Amino acid sequence: MYTRKDAGVNEVQGDRPRRTLLQEVRRRLRLKHYSRRTEQAYVGWIRRFIRAHNRRHPRDMGAAEVERFLTALAVEGNVSAGTQNQALSALLFLYRDVLDIQLPWMDNVVRAKRPKRLPVVLARAEIRALLAALDGRSWLVASLLYGTGMRLMECLRLRIKDVDFARTDIIVRAGKGNKDRHTVLPRSLVDPLGREIERARILHEKDLADGFGSVWLPHALARKYPAAERELGWAYVFAAAKRLRDPHSGVVRRHHYSDAAFSRALKSARKRAGIVKPVSAHVLRHSFATHLLEAGYDIRTIQELLGHKDVATTQIYTHVLNRGGRGVRSPLDRD
Incomplete structure (x- = not known):
């Protein structure tokens, strides 16, 4: 009650x-x-x-x-x-x-209008300038977001076991809609990501030696596999610098790198790079999809990499193709 x-x-x-x-x-x-x-x-x-x-x-x-x-x-x-x-x-x-109360359909609600917006996309030169203004793990996170199309929290919650260096593949677990999917691991990030995982391994071993070392597991996995929460494979790739107490369970654990800290680093990098467009973690995802389309990749492939349920969601990125204003030659430029 x-x-x-x-x-x-x-x-x-x-x-x-x-x-x-x-x-x-x-x-x-x-x-x-x-x-x-x-x-x-x-x-x-x-x-x-x-x-x-x-x-x-x-x-x-x-x-x-x-x-x-x-x-x-x-x-x-x-x-x-x-x-x-x-x-x-x-x-x-x-x-x-x-409350177990069924409300009748609410026809009288004034619904806010959903405007049709095009996603903000950075040019390749702007991507290079932005990444050059970052360093350390903020650079690696930004590079992964642009190089894989992952959402920010999908990247920060990445577990060591879901990175396959041999196949240059990343498994995104429990993405939007609680769905798993595969995405590409950029070959240029194999060595930096390997160093980040080595850092996580050292922290994990230290935690175990100090009597900690468990990580949060989704749903009932902690009960089904009691030893899994202390295995290296379940540790976060981007392990936090400090251990914190879980607000729900009260258990002291090492969580993942803060999304707020990354967002602050990205904001500062945008200013240093002289980029006037708004830049967020999702802009890097938009840029990933747009640049793949520009390179001629099939929209269904991009849909799978992004984890979109409907290809109509992915089609918004077709604005970059030679259509509309970009496919028209201005009369001012005619010979």
């Missing part, structure tokens, strides 16, 4: 503390293997929904309140379509999976 309060205060029934609503939301999300970032986002939206209605319990509200909340996000908050959809998903999860 759980309380009808927003969060933070436990009510006691007999000798057993009752879970708060948000604690129950977290428990259900973990039971269904949602990612930690999704958990944080969903809990944040549910908390915001409750507070927007003077801390009324969601069971005492329904479709009308949800519609009003989502409409206010679009009309007054001027949020993007993606942000509004995330809030909607969080509230649907709350009612469907936690």
